[in-house]
Each structure stands twice: as structure tokens, then as C-alpha cells.
Amino acid sequence: MLKRWPLLVVILLCMIGQGSVSSTVYASTLPQAVIRQYELFEITFPLDEDYSNPYDPAQVDIVATFRSPNGETIRVPAFYMQPYRDFCSPSRCESEDLRPDGDGEWRVRFTPTVAGEWRYTIDGTVNSQYVSIYENRSLVVEANPFARGFVRVGENERYFAFDNGDSFFPIGENLQWSWSEGGGLYSYMQWLDDLASVGANYARINIDVPWFIGLEWAPPPGQYGESGQLAAWRFDEIIKAAEERGIYLQVILIWHQAFREYPGLPVNVPSTPPRPNVSADFDNHPYNTTQGGSLRGAGDVLFNQLAQDWLRRRLRYIMARWSYSPNIFAWEVIDSIDRIPAFVAERDEVWLARLAETIREYDPNGHLLTVGTRSFIEDIQNSDVIDFSQGIMYQSRPIEAAVDQTQLTFQTVASLDAIAQHPFLITEFSLNPWFEPTADDPSGVHIHNTLWASIMTGTSGAAMPYWWDTYIHPNRLYSLLMPLALFVDGISWHTLKISPMVVSLVFNDGMDYEPILISDFNRNFRSASLADATYIITSDGASPPTSFMSSYLYGQRYNTVNAQPEIFKIFPPINTVMTVRVRGVSSSADARLVVTIDGTIALAIDLSAGTSATSFSLPISAGEHTVVFDNTGEDWLQLESVEIADYRGPLQVFAIGDQEAGVVLAWVHHRNYTWEAVSAEQAITPVEANLRVPSMLTGSYRIEFWDTLDGKILGIDYVAVTEADGGILNIELLPIDTSMALRIFRETEAVNVVE
Numbered sequence: 001m002l003k004r005w006p007l008l009v010v011i012l013l014c015m016i017g018q019g020s021v022s023s024t025v026y027a028s029t030l031p032q033a034v035i036r037q038y039e040l041f042e043i044t045f046p047l048d049e050d051y052s053n054p055y056d057p058a059q060v061d062i063v064a065t066f067r068s069p070n071g072e073t074i075r076v077p078a079f080y081m082q083p084y085r086d087f088c089s090p091s092r093c094e095s096e097d098l099r100p101d102g103d104g105e106w107r108v109r110f111t112p113t114v115a116g117e118w119r120y121t122i123d124g125t126v127n128s129q130y131v132s133i134y135e136n137r138s139l140v141v142e143a144n145p146f147a148r149g150f151v152r153v154g155e156n157e158r159y160f161a162f163d164n165g166d167s168f169f170p171i172g173e174n175l176q177w178s179w180s181e182g183g184g185l186y187s188y189m190q191w192l193d194d195l196a197s198v199g200a201n202y203a204r205i206n207i208d209v210p211w212f213i214g215l216e217w218a219p220p221p222g223q224y225g226e227s228g229q230l231a232a233w234r235f236d237e238i239i240k241a242a243e244e245r246g247i248y249l250q251v252i253l254i255w256h257q258a259f260r261e262y263p264g265l266p267v268n269v270p271s272t273p274p275r276p277n278v279s280a281d282f283d284n285h286p287y288n289t290t291q292g293g294s295l296r297g298a299g300d301v302l303f304n305q306l307a308q309d310w311l312r313r314r315l316r317y318i319m320a321r322w323s324y325s326p327n328i329f330a331w332e333v334i335d336s337i338d339r340i341p342a343f344v345a346e347r348d349e350v351w352l353a354r355l356a357e358t359i360r361e362y363d364p365n366g367h368l369l370t371v372g373t374r375s376f377i378e379d380i381q382n383s384d385v386i387d388f389s390q391g392i393m394y395q396s397r398p399i400e401a402a403v404d405q406t407q408l409t410f411q412t413v414a415s416l417d418a419i420a421q422h423p424f425l426i427t428e429f430s431l432n433p434w435f436e437p438t439a440d441d442p443s444g445v446h447i448h449n450t451l452w453a454s455i456m457t458g459t460s461g462a463a464m465p466y467w468w469d470t471y472i473h474p475n476r477l478y479s480l481l482m483p484l485a486l487f488v489d490g491i492s493w494h495t496l497k498i499s500p501m502v503v504s505l506v507f508n509d510g511m512d513y514e515p516i517l518i519s520d521f522n523r524n525f526r527s528a529s530l531a532d533a534t535y536i537i538t539s540d541g542a543s544p545p546t547s548f549m550s551s552y553l554y555g556q557r558y559n560t561v562n563a564q565p566e567i568f569k570i571f572p573p574i575n576t577v578m579t580v581r582v583r584g585v586s587s588s589a590d591a592r593l594v595v596t597i598d599g600t601i602a603l604a605i606d607l608s609a610g611t612s613a614t615s616f617s618l619p620i621s622a623g624e625h626t627v628v629f630d631n632t633g634e635d636w637l638q639l640e641s642v643e644i645a646d647y648r649g650p651l652q653v654f655a656i657g658d659q660e661a662g663v664v665l666a667w668v669h670h671r672n673y674t675w676e677a678v679s680a681e682q683a684i685t686p687v688e689a690n691l692r693v694p695s696m697l698t699g700s701y702r703i704e705f706w707d708t709l710d711g712k713i714l715g716i717d718y719v720a721v722t723e724a725d726g727g728i729l730n731i732e733l734l735p736i737d738t739s740m741a742l743r744i745f746r747e748t749e750a751v752n753v754v755e
Helices: 184-197 226-245 298-302 305-322 345-362 405-419 445-455 468-472 482-488 675-679
Strands: 010-018 021-027 033-036 041-045 060-067 073-077 079-081 084-086 098-100 105-110 116-126 129-142 151-153 160-162 172-174 202-206 248-254 328-334 368-370 389-394 424-430 499-501 504-507 514-518 534-538 541-543 566-570 576-585 591-597 600-607 612-620 625-631 637-648 651-658 663-670 689-693 699-707 713-721 729-732 739-746
Touching: 041 129, 060 105, 060 129, 073 105, 073 305, 079 226, 079 305, 084 226, 098 226, 105 305, 151 368, 172 468, 184 202, 184 226, 184 468, 202 226, 226 248, 226 305, 248 305, 298 305, 305 345, 328 345, 345 368, 389 405, 405 424, 405 445, 405 541, 424 445, 445 482, 445 651, 445 663, 445 675, 445 739, 482 699, 504 651, 566 637, 576 591, 576 600, 591 612, 600 612, 612 637, 625 637, 651 689, 663 689, 713 729, 729 739
Parallel strands: 021 129, 033 129, 172 202, 202 248, 248 328, 328 368, 389 424, 534 566
Antiparallel strands: 010 021, 041 105, 060 073, 060 116, 079 105, 084 098, 116 129, 151 160, 499 651, 504 689, 514 637, 534 541, 566 625, 576 612, 576 637, 591 600, 591 625, 651 663, 663 739, 689 729, 699 713, 699 739
């Protein structure tokens, strides 16, 4: 039986006549507390009862009830903890030396969001007997004009904002764990320092790994004894450090590998640099029957009631101990739910919802919720139980040859943008999913390109790189984040109606262009296309992706339920040719291919049953066009591809903006500025071009030209849009051999442009 530390308050024992139920009342002599809004109010109190497991609310269920000045009632569970002290220092040791500092104790942590006088009571039960700790105490909260509060989904439901109305645009990296031989907490503090030094504001951390922070990796299950308390103290220190440095944490609560067998790696990992052994899995977990738990198989966690009770108990403890902090950006319930054996999205969304409900119940501050999946699963990532979606993006170096990283980013984000019903982030990316890509890209060019491409294609924050400890830190790649942090500062992300937009580049005469081929259609027969979609065909692909479009154009007599015209918007830079290739026609009935360009029929041809491998070419003039493909025959025809001969120039451009507010952000990138070219020390010839931004209101625009490698403003220009310009803002660019970003503001209407 556990016995609590000596009492520091006067204890008044009394009996309350309710049958045989006794009670204990603890009377405080503490003075009235005074703190500032959004600051931590922490209460430490004794509990002189006997119990065997302080982490089991069936034995000990102590709750603080706070009543705000406006009458709102907020309940916060108390928690038991063991304080620690570091008996070493970074100057003398490679990692911390944590040892218990006094006896275990009970605490309540609470962050008031409203100024004024609060009242609170702390009471509950121990072994079903009522206990009163404090009765009707007072807490005075002073207004704090400098506090930003907690992070929420913003007004426009695409980006994030603080309680006080400031935008929050996440920029940072994964910092999922450290380990003793890798510097432990000392390394973590250095990583946070490095992030803060470049203006970053985000880190993603896993608090369910046994080698660093893992509450429940030592048996028995449902208890967080010595190893769990040591881990929890580490996270206490990380939260404090994040608060001091302005870093906001996305916290992974359940590691998927705890309920999966580690499969090993398909590659040989380099022997240096040193790294933790990440092979811990279900075989080592206390929920496993071999470790004293109740699960015979890893996937049983989705069905076993006792295991689910243990998980909810753990989540309750986490909320009690850490939900006070505004620097928790979001709780990630689990990082890769679809890797749990036997997972079925349609069924196990209920499992996820129960865990989310537990978090909502015990988190008084309503932090954002998200969930991780290896592939985007609509039933999970669009679930109402989460607040924002996330995706990951890995190439498979060194097993597979690399594809263009910038195009991959565009296509990944376009897919998310077409499917996601919440704000969305790319929370992991790298060239290599198994170890750091130092040999391929020591200077981090792929990180630079991914960061800028991600925000300029519509993500709710910058994409988050992986391999923080073995790649980013030793190669000092934090500097890649600074230009982006400077560039996004001051934009009212959460109130502007920002979305991806199509802009174009005009090159000098004689420029060579590459063709673009569209052939990644969904080729499953009877598949349905994305309803009412218009596919915007840029020089880097389609948005939404044409993989959402059926390759079958169904006829007017058969398969009519899936029959619909397919609409493309194209933007050829010069006069060129479009070639439409047909793979085949139904053997049962004829088809009729009709292609209209800007409302005029450009091609109408009958295709007899059984026709295969035929193609048609159409002239296309420079400029914007709407192209519609339809089948007015009886039965289906299948498209093989659509090719536009001259479409892709040496520069690419991505842009987002709110044209009505006169705000546009753009990134222009030289296609040859890649990690492959830089590693091979290839010379890149600068290219000149004009940027054309359509559908802009008349007025004067301020144009800022930014160097994306050092964060400096290269120059400022002012360009007018008149009625004669037809709403087109034409900007002459400096020669580009790497990349350049632009911030465009309409100066004649500055409302809601910057904060």
C-alpha cells in the first residue's frame, strides 16, 4: 500500500453521515492565489489515504472543479507524480542523470482562459470513500494582453489561429525522440534552441517509445511506475523548454508499433551515425499476455475491452498532467493506425472515436486532435472526431530511383486538397524512409524545395522533415527554415480566403518547352470519376489529380450511372498541339468522342465497337482554355492519354492567395535546382520570365521579391492593374537559377491583408 508524504496543511478529519461512507476534509491555509491569464496554476496537495495504484481512477479519483467568472464549470483530474532532479549538467555529462527528488505527490494543473475571480474545489473518492481537499477556494486571474492562448482551427477553416486572433502557421520538424546515448534531454534542449533560433514554432514528438518517453512500457499494464514517471518528468521538462522558446508540440500519444510486430528494414542501415534501437514492438509491450497483459495478438487491441480501458486510463493521466499547456499544438491519437494488424477503417473508426472522446472529456482546454495514417484513408482523416488531417510523403531511396521532389509535393498536396475536409499538414517527408539521406543530399535541397512547394500548394503549414537527429542537426540544416519563417510572418492566414490559384509564366521567344502527358487515370471498369470536377492542368500535373478520374467515358445507353463529361482547364504558353489517345471501345456497341474547346466542338468522331489504339490531334492556341471530353455514343470508350506538346518551361510556379483581398504569395523555382544537380555540382543557367497573375482587382500592388535561401528581400516594386489589363497583374522577374518567392499586396485596399 502506498503512503503519501507528510502533510503540509492542517488536516481536519470528520465523518459525514451517509451510511457507512466516511470522508476526509483537508483545509488549506494558503492565501488567495493571483496569476495571469493563460498561465499555469498548479496546486500540490497531500493525500493521506491508502491505495495500491494511484493511476487507477477506480481507486483514486480526485478532481478539481473550477468555476469561471462567467459561470462556466471546468473539471480537471488530479494526478500523482514523482518529482526528479538532474544530478548532472550538459557541461559534465552526455545526457541527464535523473534521480527521485523527495516523495511522490498529487497535483492539479490548470490554465485559466478568462480574467476575473475563479472559485475552485478539489474533492473526489479514494477506494469509494469521499475526500474533500479544498472547498470553495478563490483564484484571481489578471488579464494578460501578451498571451496568445491555445491554437484553434482558424476562421477560414483552412489555417490555424490562437485564441487572441493571431495566426499560427506551423514551421518546424519532427523531433520524435531522443535517447540516452544520443544526448537524452540535453540533445532535445539543443534541438529546440536551434528551432527557435531560426524562427520555427513547431515540433512533433512521440511520448510512447520505451527508450525515451514511454509511460506504459514496463509491466504491469495500467501503471506508470519508476520508468513511467521518469519518462513523464522528461516530458515535463520538454514542455517547459518549448514554452520558453515559443515552440508548439504535436504530441503522438500512441505509437502504432506497440501493437504491431516490427518487420525489420529492407536495407542495410549505415553503422554511423549512432541511433537508437527502434525494434521494440508488441512482443515487448505490457499489454501482451507474455508480459502480463490481456492481448494474445497485436490487433486484439482493437477489440479487447480491458486493453481499451488501459488506454483510456493512460489518456486520462496524460490530459491531467499536460493538457494545461498552450504550447501543446495538438494531440495525435495514434501515428499510423492503419498499420495495426486487422485494422478496418469503416469498423475501427469507432475505436478511434472512443479514444478521442476520452481526450475531449479530460482535456479542459480543447486542444486540436489529429490521427496519423500511412496512406490517406477518408473514413479516418475526414472523421468528425479530429480537427485536422495529415499525410506523409516518402521517396524510397536507395531502393528506387528518385522522382522530382517538387512535382511529388504538388501531386501529394493536390490529392489531399481534393479529399480532405479539414485543414491538413504533411507531417513527415524524406527521400529515404529507412535512414537519413545524407549521402544523397547533404545540403538539404530536397527539404528546401519541399517546404516552399508545400505551402504554395495549400497546406495549412510547412511540410515537416524527418531525420532530425542524424541528418538535420549534424548538417546544420535548420537555416532552411528561417527564410520561410520570415516570409510567412504577418500574413493573416486564418482570416483571408487563401486557396491555391493558377498563375503563369511568360518566357522570351525561342524558349524550349517540354510536353506534358496525362495518363494516370483510374482504369477500374465501372469506376466513377470525381463528381463535378474540373481538372486544372498545370505544367506539374493536375489539381485535383487525374487519378481521381475514370479512364472510361461511359455512353448514353449503358453504364449511364457513371456517365459524365470530363472537364480540363489548360494553359499552354505557346501555340501547340493536343493529342488524345483512345485505348479501346466496348465490343458491344459504338461510342462517339466529342471534344469541345471553350464551348466550340473541336472534334466529334464515331468510334465503332471494338476499336482500339487510335489517336487524334488538335491545335491549341496559347492562353487559358476549357477542354471538355464527352462520349455521346451508346457504350464506353477508354482514354489512353492526353498529351500537350509544348507545355512545361524551365521554371515552375506555385501560388496561393485571396484575389478579392489583393493578397498573393508565389514561389518560382528553376526546375534544374534539385538535390541531384547540386550534389553533382551541375551549372544552372539563369532564366528570365514574367509572372502573370489573373483575376486581380484594379489598383496598385506592392511586390516583394524574396531570396528563399537566405530570407532577404531582394527588392520591392509597385505594379498597377488597370481596366485595360483585363485583371492581369504582370510582374517582371529577376533572373532565376535557384528559386524566388513573391509577396503581393494590393495597397489601395489593405484591410485584412496583414495582422
